[in-house]
Amino acid sequence: MEKLANNSIKETKNPIQLFLKLLLLLLFTTQSFAQETSFEDGKKYILGGLTVTGLQSYNEQTVVTYTGLRVGQPITIPGDEISAVIKKLWSLELFSNVDMFYTKIEGDKIFLELNITERPTLSKVTVFGVKKRKVEDIINDTDLKKGKKITESLIANTKNYLQNKYKKQGYLNAKVTIATAADTTGTNTQSMVVNVKKGDKVKIRDIVFEGNEKLSDKRLAKSLKNTKKKKLYRFWKKSKYIEDDYKEDLSSLVDAYAERGYRDARILSDTFVKVNDKNIDLKITVEEGDKYYFGDINFVGNSVYTDRQLSQVLGIRKGATYNGVLLKERIADDSKPDGQDLTNLYQNNGYLFSSINPVEVSAVNDTINFEIRIIEGKETFLNHVTVTGNDKTNDHVVFRELRTRPGQRYSKDNIVRSIRELGQLGFFDAEQIVPDIINPDPNAGTVDINYSLVEAGSSQIELQGGFGGGGFIGTLGLSFSNFSLKNIFNGEAYKPVPMGDGQTMALRLQASRTFRVYSLNFSEPWLGGKKPVRFNLSLSRTQQFATSFDDRGRIDRDPDRGFSITGISTGLAKRVQWPDDYFTISHSLSYQLYQFDDFNNGLFNFGNGSSNSLSYTLGISRSSQGPNRIFPLSGSNFEVTAKFTPPYSLFRGKDFKQIREDIDEATDRLFEIGPNSTSPSEQIEFVELSDELERLEEERFKLLEFYKIKFKGDWYTQLVGKLVLRTNAELGFLGSYNNDIGDVPFERFFVGGDGLGNFTLDGRDIIQLRGYENSSLTPFSTNPITGNQERDGGTIYNKFSLELRYPLTLKPSASIYALSFLEAGNAFNNFNEYNPFELKRSAGVGIRIFMPAFGLLGIDFGYGFDSDATPGAVGPNGWETHFIIGQQF
Incomplete structure (x- = not known):
């Protein structure tokens, strides 16, 4: 058997294997010389056959197919074909060794053998040194999943990732070791053990500043928002050292100087000194430079706004202490999408492609003169406005809340307002509403906007249980805040209920042994579909039963004695444009029927009869909080309501003054007698006065x-x-x-x-x-x-x-x-x-x-x-x- 030495030796990485291959090559050369058989460089053959050896888990035919070599094809040995096959197999990172041999030569045919060594497969991972609930996150983050091929790079990358992860959390002494061992439960599998030793969090014992004369140590330490030294009373801001936070805080320290006129201030050096395994000291050396002031500020290139208008928005006057941070914010405040700055001034009025750059034109002694150079660009209009991600909510529900329309002048303020309105719907995740500005065309002055949405659950179920009102109270409530009434008879729309039209349907049942409450509410936010006019309809029924205590002290209900309220209300609320379009005016009309049947528990002044309440409610509200309705970051919500009933006493024809005097007289006499009187005559009088008082009270509040x-x-x-x-x-x-x-x-x-x-x-x-x-x-x-x-x-x-x-x-x-x-x-x-x-x-x-x-x-x-x-x-x-x-x- 002959090895194709050039390629095999070239691709061998293990030094021991390399030595053995060189020895085999020497023996082969000696043997081939003795047999007078030569292997000419670059000789052409016909591939007579290809076998694969060393396989444990892969199919031989699969590997042969992947090589691209076919029996009967011409092949040059040594040549590029063999080298390419070996490199291709190495790139898979599935094998730890790849060798190509020839087994025999018959005429112009050559027979090859591919010998490979498979890398072991990961069977399981055990992680020590972290909490159990964190193990799954580590496995997912490092991709240490069952079936993964174990390579040196996988082990090294996993180790580095975990050590850096914990160092970023303040564990500067974190150490990670990884070991593998053969797993006999599978073929060519290994288990892995990851041992994490986080050690203690490294705390900052002290922060030392050098070179500062203009700003005190206290002022500089305050500018380091996320890097604090240890103090007993500090519990809201940890003193651990996190490198990323520290680097960010160094920039904040320079900004602290820039805010006070020291524009040339810089950090000469920053080092940390290891005190012990738990503590370090930070040493920061600064160069402050001189204090500067604003000089002349001239605007160049502006035609839409006058110098005076721009100066009012900029808000910086000649002679003021130089403040580089403030200047940057007044040009473009990245922290506030609706900030009062020059960039927003232009972008809220159609100039999307405008650019504004402050340039220092001269510095005389301690005074710096500026030019605010403005390229206004072409006025921009909206071309297409689209939404994506609203899989459940119908398009018209989304589009009617948008303040951006095709053909409108571009306005950043309208985009910010649209995000708020979409977030207030409650149908989408307010944190993931993204307005994408696409297809900007500065020459044509057009731009497209796509609102990327992520649906959030808009239906709720309320299940409550507790004790109150004399016993156990159970509550079942169903609320569908994105309901579709028009599809209520469409069976295919029930998923589980018809959804997508932005309506609200709420059902609620609350009951105990002593009372029951039923309610149904329906709301349509855009009555007629043209304007934001909310229609609301509510039906309710409440029953309260009289109670007493039995011999064992348990509550006993009397279903023949009680109190009930039957109510209905309807209302309209319209969003208005004045004083601004955050205001809403609402009107509602409601009727309640109160009925008493031998029920007097002190809540009301009479126990038999009924009362009627017909009322009108006027409400004025202004709601601008947002953008997230669950957790508003800014804005406000004001509401004033006035509820009125008709002044029935003006036309009922009753002498309420006499009725009141009779009530006061009966009340005084009842207090005088008392409910515990032992006199039979007083007891009779007490009952008669009680009945009379209830009759008078009912007449008063009919x-x-x-x-x-x-x-x-x-x-x-x-x-x-x-x-x-x-x-x-x-x-x-x-x-x-x-x-x-x-x-x-x-x-x-x-x-x-x-x-x-x-x-x-x-x-x-x-x-x-x-x-x-x-x-x-x-x-x-x-x-x-x-x-x-x-x-x-x-x-x-x-x-x-x-x-x-x-x-x-x-x-x-x-x-x-x-x-x-x-x-x-x-x-x-x-x-x-x-x-x-x-x-x-x-x-x-x-x-x-x-x-x-x-x-x-x-x-x-x-x-x-x-x-x-x-x-x-x-x-x-x-x-x-x-x-x-x-x-x-």
Whole structure:
């Protein structure tokens, strides 16, 4: 058997194999000389046959086919064909050795043998030194999957990747070792063990600055946002050393000088000194240079805007301290898509292809003169506007929210607004809405825009269970916020329900042994499909049953005694253009029928009969928060509503003054007798007066008349990064037209707790104020019939809160953010008792999780600094835990 030495030796990498091949070549040369057989360079043969040896897992015919060699083809030996085959096989990285031999020569035919050594296959990976939940991520990141061929480069790359990964996290002493061993469970397989020793995170013991005279060490240390030295009190910013963050902070340090006029400041050197395995010192040497000032700033090339207009936007005056960072931001603020800068000024008015460059034209002593050189370019118009990624949502639902239309003048502001509107729909992942500017044509002055969208879950299921209202409360709710009513009879559209037209359909059932609540809501945001006019229809039915306790102390329900509310409401809300197009004016009309059947538990003033409420609500709101409706970064939301009923007392023909006097007289007498009187005559009188009082109360509230004014405002301020401050203020007032009728027992304000209305029966508003029990800040009154202290709701309240929010993740599958809060508020019986500074205060922390299928979930831990409204309560209320389920954003 003869080896094709040239190619074999050339492709052999193992030094031992190379020595053996050279020895074999020497023997072969001696033998061939003795037999007087010569192997001429470049001789042509016909390939008589090709066999493959050394295979363990591959099919011989597959390898032969891959070589491209065919029996009967002419072949030159030695020649390029054999060299190309070997290189081709090596490139697969499937083999650790490739040799080509000839076995015999018959005339002009040559027979070859291809001997290969397969690389072992990875059978399993075991990772030590990391948490179990991190192992899968490591395997995926390094591609150490079963069936992977084990090569030297795979091992080296894996080792380097992991060591660099942990060094970036502050583990500068991280070491990774990788070992392989034969696995007898498979053919030519090996198992791999990855041992990670992260060691301790290397902390920064001290940061030393040298060469600084103009700026203090403290000021320079503050400019290093992500690189901090160890301090006992610092827990919000770690002191670990991360190289990428450190390099970025060095640029921030130079910017700190540039902001104060030292444009020539630079870092001469930066080093770190290893103190021990856990600590290092950083040493930064700077050269500050001289302080400079702005001189003349002239605009060149501008024709669309005057020098004065551009100067007003630039906002930099001659003689001001030189600030290179500010100048850059006023030219183009990359951190704010809607920033007030010169670039946005042009791009918001059609000049997409404009360019603006500040140029230092001269420096006299400490004064720098600038030219702002502007190339305005051609006015740009939109050619095509397209959307992609809306697999469920119909195109017309997306396009009607866009502020960009074909033929319009290009405006960056309109693109930013379109992103906000799409994010507010809730149908798409707000973090992944990308406007792609495509096919720009500076000569024609046209551009195309494509909005790339990622669908997010828009349907929710609400499942709740808890105790309240005298027993276990179960809730089932289904909400479809991208519903399609027109396809409700189209069987093929049920996936699982008809979707895509942006409508809202919500069904909710809440029940316990003592009450039931059913509701159906439908909303169409674009009634008629032409303008943003929202139509809303709501139906509801509430039943509350009378209860008592049996001999064992268990709650017993009486189905023949109870209270019910049947309600219907409809409304229209229109987005208007003045004062700006963030405003909405809404109108709604609602009717509620309250029915009592031998039901008097202190919530209301009578236990038999009915009340009717027909009301009109006018609302004015302005909503500009965004772009993500779950976690707004900026903007605000204001809402003022006024709810009115007709003043029935003007034309009912009733003497309500006399009715009120009779009620007061009966009430005083009932308090005088008391429900526990032992006198038979007083007991009879008490029952008669109770019946008379209920009759008078029903007469007074047969037709409810009231007005209700509410205000709520939320401001969102982005502080640093995605740290957001939410500021909230609320106020509500319930009034009456006729003092003789007084305030209605419905529609009142109940303050305190988690803000969730578990079983609101009477149109009440549940106001969140964490750190206190639910409704515990609501005033009490004494029921003259039962003698019990009852929370009957306040007629006026105010509340203020500050909430710091920080997102942990904003992925479509689950958005999570942490928060801390300060709150203060209170409720009062009437306006005469109202004191806006008599507030109940609280503070705490919490977390929110939004999952598309279940809505908003969360938990808060709040501490109440004051006593609640319970008679006799003193001292701070203390800690309360609040579970948040399905609350509004």
